[in-house]
Amino acid sequence: MPPRPEGQRRLRLEITVFFAYCLIFQQWFLKQSMLRRVGFVVGLYLAITIPLYVAFHSNACAVMANGRIIAVAADENIARKVMGDLVKFKTSEAGRPVDVLEKIKYKGIRINQQDVLDQEALREELASALTFKAKGAAILVNGEQKVFLKDIQDAEALLAWLKTVYPVEPGDQLGFKETVEVVETPVDLENTLDLATAQRQVLLGTNKIVEYKVKDGDNLWDIARAVKIDLDQIIFTNPGMDPENLEIDQVLYLSKEAPLITVTATRETTVDEKIPCPVDVRYDDKLLLGEKEVITEGVPGEKTVTYRISRENGFETGREILSQIVKREPTTEVVVKGTITMVASRGGSVRLAWPCDGDIVSPFGMRWGRMHEGIDLDASYGSDVVAVAGGTVVSAGWDGGYGKQVQISHGGGLVTRYAHLSSIEVSVGESVDRGDVIGLVGSTGNSTGPHLHFETIVGGVPRDPTNYLP
Ligand SMILES: [Zn+2]
Known part of the structure; x- marks a missing residue:
């Protein structure tokens, strides 16, 4: 027979000792008077039940939202009253019935009295932890709820307004590029926008609206560079703005996002x-x-x-x-x-015409640590800028720091550029002859005053224009 394991022997020993104590206790208990016996039993009962009572009896009321405790009130009546008052307040604030989205339960709990919230603190806690919903309307863009308003009327007013934002031509059929729907739906009060805010959100593509107030001396190009937003995008999100005539204190809305809804005409x-x-x-x-x-x-x-x-x-x-x-x-x-190409004629007798009357005020080459890729000609605002040779207009419009600019291709790899114009008199694809007026001197783009910035680009590389001028 194998020896018994050590654990089994130990257990047997402990049971034996326990019974021995029981016998000693019984001997002692039977020797006591009846009064002492009763006293002992009552004492033992209380020693067990009092801590149990204290441990399990509630002294406060927890407010539970979706099974999670969000606040503790002194009792359930107070919790219900504060909740009721809060919903009433939200209802009067919203002007229509408001409900709490979360499932609310009240549960008695035992807690240190200093952790029980007074009514004011309880109300604040509930207001911030809960989601209040009311009847409202959502604008769906391609099936996705994007903008929440207080009612269908506001949603429809917004869509009607959107169609008036961009210039409308006689006979235009207006619509939206995206699938746009308005639905009546319960909306979270916190996300419900008033009409004016919703209009800007749709136009700017975001509700993080950055406003910029135009200061004395600002130009749109500098603002765009400072906020790192494309100039076209600023023009786009501020319909009706005249990029060349910003007014002091005029407010620009800045956003890197595209409008939420595209108006088609x-x-x-x-x-x-x-x-x-x-x-x-x-x-x-x-x-x-x-x-x-x-x-x-x-x-x-x-x-x-x-x-x-x-x-x-x-x-x-x-x-x-x-x-x-x-x-x-x-x-x-x-x-x-x-x-005869211009490149071949360099140093020969054929020369470009001057693009405008005026002295060279800034030469070609390094300037303020940057390459100045053309020459600046001092000319008065509004004076004529002419094609320096015949050719085809390959670019005519705003181009970043150049402002309004024109590029003419003369063949043989020669392109000339005329920048900071106040107006452009030609369009892309047009043929021009030497001496034709292509625009007027101005100060658009990154320019400190009226002048013509003129470039000669040969085979894609800017060259010193004076090599080609008389
Ligand atoms: Zn220049």
């Missing part, structure tokens, strides 16, 4: 247009590339065209020809064009 329009003359080109190696001589003047034709023009948030996005009627065919123009 479609219209059909019928216009009379000229049909450009077909050009019969002959080449002459004694003329500068881009220059031309007309041998036979052509007569443009005439046509009536019906377009369907689409715009999104005011910007044209499509122009579809629905029909066109030719009223008169054009006649052919015969021209002679030069073939």
Whole structure:
């Protein structure tokens, strides 16, 4: 027979000792008087029940939201009263019935009295921990609830307002690019916006609205650079603003987000247009590339065209020809064009024209640690800027720090740029001749005063324009 394990032997010993104590206790108990025996039993009972009573009897009321304690009141009546008052207050504040979203329960608990909240603290605690919901309306964009308002009327007013934000042309059919719906739904009071705030949220794409108040000496380009937001985006989110005439104290809304809803406008329009003359080109190696001589003047034709023009948030996005009627065919123009390229002519006798009258006030080269990629010509505001040679307009519009600018390609890899213009007189694709007015001197973009910034770009690399000027 194997020896018994140590544990079993120990247990047997402990049981034996326990029974021995019981026997000693019984001997002692039976020797006592009846009074002492009763006293002992009562004493033992109290010693067990009092701590149990204290441990399990509640002295406060916990307010539970979705099974979690959010506050402790002195008792359930007080908790219910404070909750009722709070809902009543929220209801009068919202002007319509308000409910608490969470499931509320009251439960007796035992707690240190100093942890019980007084009525005011209880109300604050409940107000911040709970979500109050009321009947309201949501605007759904592509099926997603994006904006919450107090009612359908506000939601519909917002959508109607949105259609008036961007310029509307006669005959425009207005709509939204996204699927936009309005639904009646319980809304969280905290996320419910008043109409004006909701309008800005839709326009700026966010409810984190940053306002900027224009200061004396500000220009839009500097503001855009300082807040690191695209200049076009600022123009986009502030419809009706004139980028060149900011007023002091004017408020700009800044956002990096796109508008939540895109307003589409479609219209059909019928216009009379000229049909450009077909050009019969002959080449002459004694003329500068881009220059031309007309041998036979052509007569443009005439046509009536019906377009369907689409715009999104005011910007044209499509122009579809629905029909066109030719009223008169054009006649052919015969021209002679030069073939000498500017690069080949460097140092030779062929030179560019001056783009405007004025002295060079800032030369080509390093300036303030940065490369100045052109020359600045001192010229008065509004004076003519002309094409320095014949060519085709390849860019005409706002371009960052250049402000309003025009680029002309003269062939042979030569492009000239005219920047900070106050107005542009040509459009992309247009042919220009040497000496044609292409714009007026101004101070748009990163400019401290009226001047013309002029660049000659050869094969994509800016070169010193004075090499090509007379
Ligand atoms: Zn410059």
